[in-house]
Amino acid sequence: MPGEPWWVERVSRRLLPGALDALDLGGLWRLSEGCRFVRDNVEERLLSSDFERAPGCEAVWRAFLARAAEVHLALETEGAVVAAQRTGGPVGARLFRESWESLGFTVNPQDSGTPADDHLDGLYRLPRHSDGPQVHTDASPNLSSRAERISDFLTVTQPGPKDVVIDLGSGSGKLALTVSASAATRVVGIELGERFVEVARATASSLSLPDVRFVHGDVRDADLSAGTIFFLYHPFRGQVAKDVAAQLGALARRKPIVVYAGGPLDGFGEHFLGQVSAGALALSERRGEFGQVLVLRSA
Numbered sequence: 001m002p003g004e005p006w007w008v009e010r011v012s013r014r015l016l017p018g019a020l021d022a023l024d025l026g027g028l029w030r031l032s033e034g035c036r037f038v039r040d041n042v043e044e045r046l047l048s049s050d051f052e053r054a055p056g057c058e059a060v061w062r063a064f065l066a067r068a069a070e071v072h073l074a075l076e077t078e079g080a081v082v083a084a085q086r087t088g089g090p091v092g093a094r095l096f097r098e099s100w101e102s103l104g105f106t107v108n109p110q111d112s113g114t115p116a117d118d119h120l121d122g123l124y125r126l127p128r129h130s131d132g133p134q135v136h137t138d139a140s141p142n143l144s145s146r147a148e149r150i151s152d153f154l155t156v157t158q159p160g161p162k163d164v165v166i167d168l169g170s171g172s173g174k175l176a177l178t179v180s181a182s183a184a185t186r187v188v189g190i191e192l193g194e195r196f197v198e199v200a201r202a203t204a205s206s207l208s209l210p211d212v213r214f215v216h217g218d219v220r221d222a223d224l225s226a227g228t229i230f231f232l233y234h235p236f237r238g239q240v241a242k243d244v245a246a247q248l249g250a251l252a253r254r255k256p257i258v259v260y261a262g263g264p265l266d267g268f269g270e271h272f273l274g275q276v277s278a279g280a281l282a283l284s285e286r287r288g289e290f291g292q293v294l295v296l297r298s299a
């Protein structure tokens with residue numbers, strides 16, 4: 001209809017139709033993210049002029065608000081059901097891992113997510129877009145790992161009860177939380193952004209995950225000596241990457257460790273390969289579509 005605000009079509013076509021009880025956690029999350037998009041992009045102070053210009057759209061807006069509240073409640077309920085199904089121990093961990101991996105990593109036709117990511121992001125309430133400002137000039141923004149990468153990490157490193165997995169730059173905790181819930185192992189996330197640490201801690205506590213903890217600080221100041229498996233999703237570059245690669249190289253000379261480092265060679269991976277040339281680490285393999293993940297082990 002001419003003069004109709006942009007959101008009317010989006011709300012009427014994508015957000016209002018369909019019964020909520022037909023949706024799983026991932027479906028509810030997609031709907032909730034759709035509602036968030038509209039809320040974030042509609043100027044509330046301009047709504048009254050929208051209502052004057054296109055009579056009828058006020059009713060659509062009211063229906064949208066009711067729907068958004070309903071979606072929020074359904075998401076909370078479904079998240080609590082999924083969380084309650086997660087029991088501790090190796091069997092609970094295996095079942096949890098199956099629950100998201102079995103949904104698959106094929107990109108959704110309607111957005112850039114995948115069913116496995118929708119499920120995990122819905123459980124942790126993680127927006128897919130980058131969240132918050134850069135915390136340091138050499139730091140990457142907080143962007144969570146994709147489920148397919150987490151699955152690959154679990155397959156390659158096979159963390160067990162004797163391991164300590166350390167996520168260097170843990171952001172809002174998606175990798176650390178998922179590893180903790182999917183494997184009988186201990187996990188530590190280290191993160192410079194205080195708000196991200198608070199979010200990750202709150203999620204771990206809401207899911208009653210006992211063996212994951214989040215440390216607020218710079219990875220360069222952290223004691224990494226307890227770690228046996230290290231995960232990096234391009235958290236930093238330049239001098240920070242060089243310093244951290246040297247820290248891991250020094251640790252690798254003292255004990256067996258595995259480093260799973262994803263990111264561009266230029267400014268990041270090159271520093272880990274520097275530790276290979278120095279004889280501290282050995283390059284076990286390159287993984288990922290463009291070989292952008294380096295799997296390194298103590299030489």
Ligand SMILES: C[S@@+](CC[C@H](N)C(=O)[O-])C[C@H]1O[C@@H](n2cnc3c(N)ncnc32)[C@H](O)[C@@H]1O
Nearest residue numbers: 139142143144145169170171175192218219235
């Ligand atoms: C790309 S995110 C990765 C999130 C998480 N590892 C995951 O895979 O889901 C990288 C994170 O590293 C953090 N970071 C960057 N430099 C850091 C540093 N020196 N010490 C600790 N955290 C850092 C950033 O704040 C950001 O949240």
